[in-house]
Amino acid sequence: MDIVTANQLKTKGISVIESKLADKKEIIISVRGKExxxxxxxxxxxxxxxxxxxxxxxxxxADYQNNKFITESVEDHIKRITK
Incomplete structure (x- = not known):
């Protein structure tokens, strides 16, 4: 995966991104040496x-086929998820 520095982006703008993405699916932007x-x-x-x-x-x-679900009222559902 190609890395573009923040400085390259400042000086070359969007053209550096367009040129790098021409043959890559994604690129990384690094700032101060960190991705x-x-x-x-x-x-x-x-x-x-x-x-x-x-x-x-x-x-x-898969959850449905393995009976990993709960049937309950709206009120019971709200009570269960807010505990």
Missing amino acids: KYVVMAIEQYNYLRECELDAALNETR
């Missing part, structure tokens, strides 16, 4: 969000 941020194209971000939602859906389906 601080990740930048990616919106298409990559949307792909990762979709993967995250698919994983949550699969987990929910």
Whole structure:
């Protein structure tokens, strides 16, 4: 994964990000030598969000198949989660 320094970003602007993302899925922005941020194209971000939602859906389906769920009223649910 490529690293772009904050100084490069200051001097070259968005063009440094665009050039690095031309052949990479994401890049890291470092500040004072420490990795601080990740930048990616919106298409990559949307792909990762979709993967995250698919994983949550699969987990929910598995919980349902394994009877790992609770059936209760709204009032009981509020009481349970606010304890």
